[in-house]
Amino acid sequence: MSEVATPIESGLWTDVWQRLRRRRSVHAAAGVLALLVFLAWIGPALSPHAYDALDWERMGAPPQLEAAHWLGTDRLGRDLFVRTLHALRLSLLIGLLAALVSVLIGITWGAVAGYFGGRVDAVMMRTVDVLYSLPYVFIVIVLASLFERGSLAALFLAIGAVGWLTMARIVRGQTLALRRREFIEAAIACGAGSGSILVRHVVPNVIGPVVVYATLTVPQMILFESFLSFLGLGVQEPLASLGSLINDGAREMESAPWLLVFPAGVLMLLLVSFSVLGDGLRDALDPRAE
Amino acid sequence: MLEIADLEVAFETRMGHVKVVSDFSLSVARGECVGIVGESGAGKTQALLAVMGLLPRGARVSGSARLQGEELLGRGAGALDEFRGARIAMIFQDPLTALTPHMRVGDQIAEVLVRHRRLSWSAGRERALELLRAVHIADAERRLRQYPHELSGGMRQRVMIAMALACEPDVLIADEPTTALDVTVQAQILALLAELKRTRGMSLVLVTHDLGVIAGLADRVAVMYAGRLVEQGTARAVLKAPRHPYTRALLDSMPRLDVPSSEPLRAIRGQPPDPRALPAGCAFHPRCDLAADLCRSARPRLRPTGDGMVACHRPLGAAAGEEGPTS
Amino acid sequence: MTNALLRVVGLRVRFAAGRGASVHALDGVDLELREGEALGVVGESGCGKSTLVRAILQLVRPTSGTVVWLGRALDEMPARELRSARRDLQIVFQDPLASLDPRMTVGEIVAEPLRIHRPDLNAEARRREVHQMLARVGLPPDAAARYPHQFSGGQCQRIGIARAMILRPKLLVCDEPVSALDVSVQAQIIELLHDLKRECGTALLFVSHNLAVVRRLCERLLVLYLGRMMELGPTDAIYADPRHPYTRALLEAIPVPDPDVQPARLSHVLPGEPPSPLSPPSGCVFRTRCPHAVEVCARQVPSWETDSAGRGIACVRWREIGPESA
Numbered sequence: 057m058s059e060v061a062t063p064i065e066s067g068l069w070t071d072v073w074q075r076l077r078r079r080r081s082v083h084a085a086a087g088v089l090a091l092l093v094f095l096a097w098i099g100p101a102l103s104p105h106a107y108d109a110l111d112w113e114r115m116g117a118p119p120q121l122e123a124a125h126w127l128g129t130d131r132l133g134r135d136l137f138v139r140t141l142h143a144l145r146l147s148l149l150i151g152l153l154a155a156l157v158s159v160l161i162g163i164t165w166g167a168v169a170g171y172f173g174g175r176v177d178a179v180m181m182r183t184v185d186v187l188y189s190l191p192y193v194f195i196v197i198v199l200a201s202l203f204e205r206g207s208l209a210a211l212f213l214a215i216g217a218v219g220w221l222t223m224a225r226i227v228r229g230q231t232l233a234l235r236r237r238e239f240i241e242a243a244i245a246c247g248a249g250s251g252s253i254l255v256r257h258v259v260p261n262v263i264g265p266v267v268v269y270a271t272l273t274v275p276q277m278i279l280f281e282s283f284l285s286f287l288g289l290g291v292q293e294p295l296a297s298l299g300s301l302i303n304d305g306a307r308e309m310e311s312a313p314w315l316l317v318f319p320a321g322v323l324m325l326l327l328v329s330f331s332v333l334g335d336g337l338r339d340a341l342d343p344r345a346e
Numbered sequence: 347m348l349e350i351a352d353l354e355v356a357f358e359t360r361m362g363h364v365k366v367v368s369d370f371s372l373s374v375a376r377g378e379c380v381g382i383v384g385e386s387g388a389g390k391t392q393a394l395l396a397v398m399g400l401l402p403r404g405a406r407v408s409g410s411a412r413l414q415g416e417e418l419l420g421r422g423a424g425a426l427d428e429f430r431g432a433r434i435a436m437i438f439q440d441p442l443t444a445l446t447p448h449m450r451v452g453d454q455i456a457e458v459l460v461r462h463r464r465l466s467w468s469a470g471r472e473r474a475l476e477l478l479r480a481v482h483i484a485d486a487e488r489r490l491r492q493y494p495h496e497l498s499g500g501m502r503q504r505v506m507i508a509m510a511l512a513c514e515p516d517v518l519i520a521d522e523p524t525t526a527l528d529v530t531v532q533a534q535i536l537a538l539l540a541e542l543k544r545t546r547g548m549s550l551v552l553v554t555h556d557l558g559v560i561a562g563l564a565d566r567v568a569v570m571y572a573g574r575l576v577e578q579g580t581a582r583a584v585l586k587a588p589r590h591p592y593t594r595a596l597l598d599s600m601p602r603l604d605v606p607s608s609e610p611l612r613a614i615r616g617q618p619p620d621p622r623a624l625p626a627g628c629a630f631h632p633r634c635d636l637a638a639d640l641c642r643s644a645r646p647r648l649r650p651t652g653d654g655m656v657a658c659h660r661p662l663g664a665a666a667g668e669e670g671p672t673s
Numbered sequence: 674m675t676n677a678l679l680r681v682v683g684l685r686v687r688f689a690a691g692r693g694a695s696v697h698a699l700d701g702v703d704l705e706l707r708e709g710e711a712l713g714v715v716g717e718s719g720c721g722k723s724t725l726v727r728a729i730l731q732l733v734r735p736t737s738g739t740v741v742w743l744g745r746a747l748d749e750m751p752a753r754e755l756r757s758a759r760r761d762l763q764i765v766f767q768d769p770l771a772s773l774d775p776r777m778t779v780g781e782i783v784a785e786p787l788r789i790h791r792p793d794l795n796a797e798a799r800r801r802e803v804h805q806m807l808a809r810v811g812l813p814p815d816a817a818a819r820y821p822h823q824f825s826g827g828q829c830q831r832i833g834i835a836r837a838m839i840l841r842p843k844l845l846v847c848d849e850p851v852s853a854l855d856v857s858v859q860a861q862i863i864e865l866l867h868d869l870k871r872e873c874g875t876a877l878l879f880v881s882h883n884l885a886v887v888r889r890l891c892e893r894l895l896v897l898y899l900g901r902m903m904e905l906g907p908t909d910a911i912y913a914d915p916r917h918p919y920t921r922a923l924l925e926a927i928p929v930p931d932p933d934v935q936p937a938r939l940s941h942v943l944p945g946e947p948p949s950p951l952s953p954p955s956g957c958v959f960r961t962r963c964p965h966a967v968e969v970c971a972r973q974v975p976s977w978e979t980d981s982a983g984r985g986i987a988c989v990r991w992r993e994i995g996p997e998s999a
Contacts, residue, residue, distance in 0.1 A: 071778075238772040245730050246786045246836070247759035256785075260776040343820040344775060385855040386826075484945075498946050499718075528717035528882060529926040533942040536928070540939055555856055558928025561935035581932040597930055599860035601885035603912065604929075610867070611889060613860035617825050 075340040082336035085329040099141035107142040108294035128314045147278045147298040154215040154277035162223025170231025230262040271334030275327040348374040353409035367393045379550040381564030389573035399426045432462045435510035439522035441502035445494040452490030458512040477508040500531035517549045572629035579654020589656040679706040684738035698724040700900040711877035713891030721900035722880045760790040763837035767849035769829035773821035780817030810835045827858035846878045899958040906984030
């Protein structure tokens, strides 16, 4: 009677974990991500160069083993290997944090608006619409004038302010559809309170699209950051993010293609692993996908 | 008129090869109504969709289905179109999903005639009006110009029937035509089908899970279980003196008005089997009160019994000589 | 009657239908349910039976009228009290799969009422209750760890019944619980409900469009048409002697699996379909389809007449029509 001993209420998340572990593509994506995170953390220490040190002898040098510039140097003679990994660290941090903020605020906002409906929904969603309609650039300029140049706090604020809007809309739409489903009615008829219904029935059922969108948010935010950096709000020289490296690299594509190829390659790897992981997670979250 | 022989339908799924219809043979004479009864998953709809060439890709169909001697199976969509809608038509359980939502119902009926009979649109619409009257839609002129969502469920089913009748088909297949309808409307649609069969001499194949629906219309009844025919015979023989224990049990499990309400309903125990994992021997044996060892090991073949056929090792009411081991 | 479990008084539910119009989904329903009693509610789609269920359970706010539960009006209760009153007021839905959260295991689903209303139980005790209940409704012991989509329709309905009955409620409301199921499985579910009702002394409010199904379970019967009450009374009396023309039509429309009888039944079929509730007929709402309608039926809304045997009817002509002629 091993079945009787199965815990009946650990339910969804244990099962999700088990289903996730069965997927090979998820293993590969998680492996790549782990490697990237690992490199981002300890990678710079492997190289004798610092991310902002200039090598006056080798400016714009192609990849070489000599002098340990494995991925070459940029126009100022800074080592691209160290800079790329350093940038990866920053970009990952920004991307993950922004995705987390967008998921937390977005789910709460969207689920509450969608579930309660009526006036609550109208007020909450109009707020989202207003924030949407403000041009990014406007928000960014306001923030830039309030904070000092290169402030990371301002960067997070700017990204956070826009990141959750789409998520809230997605979650609200899903919740509206869910609210008419009978199992929600069944929960109300059972005497469950609104909070418990939101946490136990609504959120687990909207999590699929949320996860997929969140994994898309990470790369989006990484790119958005590079746009902010360009406006002087994001990461500033001599620090670098993947976005800013790619920006710089694109300008010298013809004379020094490695400056574009390597950061772009890392970003691509990151994007692909995130979306594979997202797909795997979505399927694992749906018991019916077996 | 319609001869189906040794029809087999299987699907390739991720779980492997799943047979949903096996050894299905049925003939329908001119002007005859054959009822096919069975529960969900019995394969009754799949068998008829296969005849109409309407199964999704990935379905494997073998056997034969002849309409007045002409083979229907294995034809391409183009070749099938000269039959479908024109000589053999089908109506479905849910008329709302079977009708195009953005077209006026009159135009939908007319379209069938324009395509198959090469009528002009105006002639087609005129004929559509006659057809709507033939299926007793009140206020037909106005209905002609309405969209499907503006009609009630019963009215939509009448429109579907009118559409199916447009080209005066030889055979009409009705798949659970009244399951989605209210009882009083169901009775109306059944009365309409009975009238059409009588006045037009049309052959009718009526698929349903409700033996009461069958009783009012069918001349002959075929009972399906787990993808196979288990009993076949005249409506009177099958419904009044069923030979197969499944047919008997189906009749017994129906709530009836003519037995005292204090008497419990005699439910069939268990669930209809999963086509992916059919029981060995007779597929009905786990739910059958009469099952013997033979039933668990050998699958009974369909054998003639008097005026019908039954696939059972231990048929009910068998005369002494009739029962015996089958090869 | 003092021991009324549930009293519905003058219940009306109106829905906005756009452009200022409104639809009376339910127009003046009065009924009473005693402890352990089973009341069947029948009628065709649009007759208001689902609205009645939802209004009684306060899933839909009534426009007027009250629902009195154990002497207290449910619609006046504060939210917290209403939630705890729901402990004794459970429901089984029509679509067995849709009423179960697809992301929850069957064990979690059945345990949910316990989690809400019996916080005193620890996980172990809760698990034991769930397993007992699953066994009682005839599900295998390993069901608890599986998901709803892995079960057939009939089994899902058993899960729904297990969830509704685990707290031994005083009233179980069933909204067409078997109409989505196969015939052979329908009978199983009806017998299960019949047994549970007897064991637990639960009262039933059983909504169905199938009169034959209601007959096995319910002592009393209410017939609704277009949101109005047509006839009410003891089930056996109504089946033996239906007084309202609509009740008769409903009974006559049930298909009988007898080829000697059924073709003839198809020859006298009630014509027409229920009119749009947006513009209900004047007078008696059934008059547009009634074979006995006369001019007075269009003028006068029939009053609710009751007799000593507990039968009620809304028809001006029921005495003249006399016992069933067909």
